[in-house]
Amino acid sequence: MKAPFPFSAIVGQDDMKLSLILTAIDPSIGGVLVFGDRGTGKSTAVRALAALLPPILRVEGCPVNAERPEDVPDWAVLETKTVSEAPTPVVDLPLGVTEDRVTGALDIEAALTRGEKAFQPGLLAKANRGYLYIDEVNLLEDHIVDLLLDVAQSGENVVEREGLSIRHAARFVLVGSGNPEEGELRPQLLDRFGLSVEVGSPPDIESRVEVLKRRDAYDRDHAAFMLRWQAEDAAIRERILTGRKALKKLDTPDETLTDVATLCVALGADGLRGELTLLKAARAYAAWRDDTALTRKHVRDVAAMALRHRLRRDPLDEAGSGTRVERVVEEVFA
Missing domain, CATH: 3.40.50.300 (P-loop containing nucleotide triphosphate hydrolases)
Structure with missing residues (x-):
């Protein structure tokens, strides 16, 4: 197998x-x-x-x-x-x-x-x-x-x-x-x-060609392909392990907590699960980057993936949920 x-x-x-x-x-x-x-x-x-x-x-x-x-x-x-x-x-x-x-x-x-x-x-x-x-x-x-x-x-x-x-x-x-x-x-x-x-599918020809090359190499010479990417996968594994340890020591300033709550209120997210998830995702992202303290940048970078599926539907807004989150992020953190 x-x-x-x-x-x-x-x-x-x-x-x-x-x-x-x-x-x-x-x-x-x-x-x-x-x-x-x-x-x-x-x-x-x-x-x-x-x-x-x-x-x-x-x-x-x-x-x-x-x-x-x-x-x-x-x-x-x-x-x-x-x-x-x-x-x-x-x-x-x-x-x-x-x-x-x-x-x-x-x-x-x-x-x-x-x-x-x-x-x-x-x-x-x-x-x-x-x-x-x-x-x-x-x-x-x-x-x-x-x-x-x-x-x-x-x-x-x-x-x-x-x-x-x-x-x-x-x-x-x-x-x-x-x-x-x-x-x-x-x-x-x-x-x-x-x-x-x-x-979605890659929009450019160059990326699609690269997908074809890698999948073809994986199917034709599996052992060599796995060996080629072994080091990159090992590096990701080490960063995950390092991030798990860093998570326990990460500093979370009150002003960043205020940013999290303010953004969720501005988006009209129901309940507090959105705030808690956004906070955890931002902290994990900071740990992944090996940063020592949680900042507004971490919150901004993961806001869409943490909140896009928690928005109330707006029939007058044809923008996608991810776009709506990014728009509100720019307004709140301008």
Whole structure:
């Protein structure tokens, strides 16, 4: 099986790559929504990022990727609880998936063959401490959307049915992609994504030719292509690790907090989730740049991706949501 396309080899799509990097530095940002045309590298970028992320410490065989032996749930029977490194999990949630497959359910095989009432973990367990990726998220069935909303809010999966009473940690970075022409996303789920970016096909011939060259090289001589981009991916990995450490020491002046609140009020963002997400994204961006203090520039640079999907619709304004955010940013920070 081929290794995923290198993250650093993706041509353009700077906003998409930056948004994914920010969630890698601070997963509490709340995930990324990527909307755009088909074939613009959305799923490629998600898998490429996961491949370059540093491994996590995990109890071997633990169905919820517990970091410490004491975190292994009681229902998970393990012969040993050895901790070792494992790749960051990336789990695909397909359209048409059943609720049992998502949350987990009674292990029918154990019930029939051994008469045991055992729990069969679902996709939420596998995604804990990693990424849950949903392609065509705007086409997801409503009852699965409701389920994801509950888990995303609590960070815990609860299964109460078929005589089971199971709870386990389910904290993950939710990444959704879709084509806006195929339907809109429910507002409740839209608000759960920390960042939102829009991607499109490269507008210039030079960029398109470079995409063709790199993809062709990846398919024809995979080993050589991966070796060519190994150093660039390693450099990104080191910057992410450095950013995670820098995040804890970053100074956040009161005037920058005032900038965050003022901008959200000017945009008419509902609730306080916009402010909190903008603050976290700006801090992660400052850490990525290896800056020591949060400034207005950091807020300006990530404002569109943190707020574009939180705006109220204005039927009299034909500008896109990203353009509206940028316009208000210029007015507020003039």
